[in-house]
Amino acid sequence: MCFQKMSKPRIWVTRRLSDATLERAARDYEVVINYEDRPGTAEEIIAASAAFDGIIPCHSEHFSAEVVAQFSDRLKIVANHSVGVDHCDLPALKSRGIVVTNTPDVLSDATAELAMLLMLGAARHAVAGDRIVRSGAWDSWSPAFMVGKQVTGARLGIIGMGRVGRAFAAKARGFDMELHYFNRSPLAEELTQGAVYHDTVESLLGVSDFLSLHCPATPETNGLMSAERFALMPAGAVFVNTARGALVDEAALIGALDSGQLSAAGLDCFQVEPGGNPAFSRFDNIFMLPHIGSATGQTRDAMGFRALDNLDAFFAGKAPGDQL
Ligand code: DGY
Numbered sequence: 001m002c003f004q005k006m007s008k009p010r011i012w013v014t015r016r017l018s019d020a021t022l023e024r025a026a027r028d029y030e031v032v033i034n035y036e037d038r039p040g041t042a043e044e045i046i047a048a049s050a051a052f053d054g055i056i057p058c059h060s061e062h063f064s065a066e067v068v069a070q071f072s073d074r075l076k077i078v079a080n081h082s083v084g085v086d087h088c089d090l091p092a093l094k095s096r097g098i099v100v101t102n103t104p105d106v107l108s109d110a111t112a113e114l115a116m117l118l119m120l121g122a123a124r125h126a127v128a129g130d131r132i133v134r135s136g137a138w139d140s141w142s143p144a145f146m147v148g149k150q151v152t153g154a155r156l157g158i159i160g161m162g163r164v165g166r167a168f169a170a171k172a173r174g175f176d177m178e179l180h181y182f183n184r185s186p187l188a189e190e191l192t193q194g195a196v197y198h199d200t201v202e203s204l205l206g207v208s209d210f211l212s213l214h215c216p217a218t219p220e221t222n223g224l225m226s227a228e229r230f231a232l233m234p235a236g237a238v239f240v241n242t243a244r245g246a247l248v249d250e251a252a253l254i255g256a257l258d259s260g261q262l263s264a265a266g267l268d269c270f271q272v273e274p275g276g277n278p279a280f281s282r283f284d285n286i287f288m289l290p291h292i293g294s295a296t297g298q299t300r301d302a303m304g305f306r307a308l309d310n311l312d313a314f315f316a317g318k319a320p321g322d323q324l
Pocket of ligand 1: 084294
């Protein structure tokens with residue numbers, strides 16, 4: 001059945017997506033856009049399940065089992081504007097016959113670029129350096145001043161060698177880094193191009209002068225970086241997270257920075273978002289950004305279009321390319 005020929009499906013866009021995305025959505029669907037651009041509440045999501053055929057949410061809207069249990073029958077598809085879907089209880093949505101899609105691939109380079117920025121910035125005291133110049137406190141120079149950790153030629157550990165992990169590896173090769181990775185299973189050589197596979201996280205940590213997380217947040221990866229695991233890293237290592245805050249025991253991260261086990265960290269993700277962890281603010285050696293890994297204009301358009309491609313396929317009676 002071709003839904004679109006009968007009437008335009010009704011779609012709720014929960015956040016202010018890119019102009020190009022909203023224009024295309026308005027052309028092909030009857031859309032309601034949340035121009036207030038704040039996270040949709042549980043009540044709004046439940047109400048939307050009765051009023052819309054599809055929703056384009058971001059990771060800021062939570063489709064928990066409790067919320068989904070209160071859904072009406074109208075909603076057919078949740079076409080996420082994100083690659084991560086830890087905000088969705090997939091079994092609960094699927095058990096209601098609701099199709100769920102995400103936006104892989106299109107944000108890999110933008111996220112990998114941000115991981116590179118965090119790695120370099122953390123290693124070279126970007127936060128402290130900026131603060132000193134900005135505050136007018138820069139009154140001397142010495143060979144011992146702001147000595148950082150060199151990235152070129154260093155060993156880089158990557159946890160999760162999916163699309164973003166591989167995009168980050170490609171950029172790290174430009175810095176002649178020695179690449180190591182942990183993944184659920186080893187990948188073909190043409191994908192990893194000489195990166196050394198480790199069959200345990202522990203083995204990877206032992207060789208990671210720099211470590212970057214690129215795996216999804218699942219019950220299995222919750223708290224992946226614990227005090228025990230930080231302790232396995234070489235002294236003075238640098239830790240980077242552009243994946244999800246849930247992967248990190250933040251108290252353990254603080255302990256590792258306090259002890260010097262880690263010399264610095266670069267974080268784009270936090271257990272509590274928005275807001276982050278106020279306890280991190282006392283560290284000049286944490287370079288923090290507010291979950292903007294995929295935030296480039298080009299990528300925002302591509303994410304929006306990918307979500308719309310998935311909706312288009314679904315309402316044309318086809319399987320969406322990114323159905324989970
Ligand atoms: C994603 O796509 O998962 C990013 O974290 C932004 O939502």
